[in-house]
Amino acid sequence: MDKAVKAIKRADRIAVLTGAGMSVxxxxxxxxxxxxxxxxxxxxxxxxxxxFKRNPEKSWELFRLQIEECLSAxxxxxxxxxxxxxxxxxxxxxTQNVDGLHQEAGSETVLELHGTLxxxxxxxxxxxxETEDHLDEIIDGNIPRCECxxxxxxxxxxxxxSLPRETLRRSQRNAEExxxxxxxGTSAVxxxxxxxxxxxxxxxxxxxxxxxxxxxLTPRADHFxxxxxxxxxxxxxxxxxx
Ligand code: NAD
Ligand code: ZN
Numbered sequence: 001m002d003k004a005v006k007a008i009k010r011a012d013r014i015a016v017l018t019g020a021g022m023s024v025x026x027x028x029x030x031x032x033x034x035x036x037x038x039x040x041x042x043x044x045x046x047x048x049x050x051x052f053k054r055n056p057e058k059s060w061e062l063f064r065l066q067i068e069e070c071l072s073a074x075x076x077x078x079x080x081x082x083x084x085x086x087x088x089x090x091x092x093x094x095t096q097n098v099d100g101l102h103q104e105a106g107s108e109t110v111l112e113l114h115g116t117l118x119x120x121x122x123x124x125x126x127x128x129x130e131t132e133d134h135l136d137e138i139i140d141g142n143i144p145r146c147e148c149x150x151x152x153x154x155x156x157x158x159x160x161x162s163l164p165r166e167t168l169r170r171s172q173r174n175a176e177e178x179x180x181x182x183x184x185g186t187s188a189v190x191x192x193x194x195x196x197x198x199x200x201x202x203x204x205x206x207x208x209x210x211x212x213x214x215x216x217l218t219p220r221a222d223h224f225x226x227x228x229x230x231x232x233x234x235x236x237x238x239x240x241x242x
Contacts, residue, residue: 004223004241007206014089015198018229019096021211025230026073028099032187037062049160053151055229057152060143063117063154066130067138070099070117078184079105086104091178094171096147096186096193098156108157111171113163113193114222115156122146123153164191175199180206188217210236 007224008014019032029035031043037214043060045051052059083091083106092109093102100118109120119128125148134144134152144152172195175181188194197217201207207219210232218224225232 001225001236001239004119004208004236005080006034006237007180007223008085008210008240011178011206012088013091013178014180014182015091015174015178015200016085016093017095017175017181017186017187017188017193018093018102019193021189022078022095023073023097023099023101024185025076025078025228026099026101028069028073037065043159045080047159049158049205052153052158056153057143059153059158060151064141066098066136067117067154071135073099073101075101075105075123076230078229078231079107081222081233081237083107084237084241089180092171092174094174094193094196096190098154100151111167113157113167113171113172115154117154117156117162119155120123121150121155122148124148124150128155136216158177168192169231170211171196172199173217175205176203178203178205182208182210183217183221184210184233186211203219 024030029037031038046059046062079101086108089178090099092111093107094111095102096114098114100116118131120131122214125146127146137144146152175196176199178200181197188197197207198236207224209217210225210229212228
């Protein structure tokens, strides 16, 4: 911990990469693992582009659960610590999460690699709407429709779809330019998000990892803080401030 604090104090530019583990303490289950959603919902049947095209009603069963879970969740101390870190060089939070909790906590620059549940898009005409405005009908079990008549879908990246190009480009540029990257709550195996730590490493960045478990990234991290995001981040940022 002491060495990680010193590294952060020395860094001019800091970037953060977060995954599903960042939101666990806000009550949102990750996809993998014991309580993971994939135990209940086979991703091939619910969360691929072809599954959605074949049977949107089925995909909406998963979307509905995710929307209910994420829109009622609140950010935790760890999310708030990342807002405070902006006074000490944090330039961007690159996230694989679709729950909007970094923005809700007040983070200035959030790059959502996998999109967001907070907005709905029309696959036919491209029109966008706020999920919030359709919440009642979604909770009632209905699928919201666009004015053009097509079913709307959340603006999240499904399996088989490419990531939003401009967001990926900005995330990669942040990784290349950063002096220090903190990877939090991600197994760092899903590409191309996993390329973010690799890019940072290649351009000489210090790597800090926060996770209760070791990941494929751990052997490459300069500092591994073993523990939960909601505990380790406040501890880390308090010491950086002090
Ligand atoms: P993942 O494989 O990256 O796994 C989550 C990681 O979080 C694991 O390494 C685990 O050890 C770690 N973790 C668990 N509890 C933690 C805690 N309290 N603090 C810090 N780390 C903790 O993610 P996944 O669940 O397989 O998801 C794959 C994709 O789906 C990613 O894009 C993910 O972000 C997205 N997803 C997003 C949300 C969300 O928006 N909240 C929820 C589920 C999945
Ligand atoms: Zn439309």
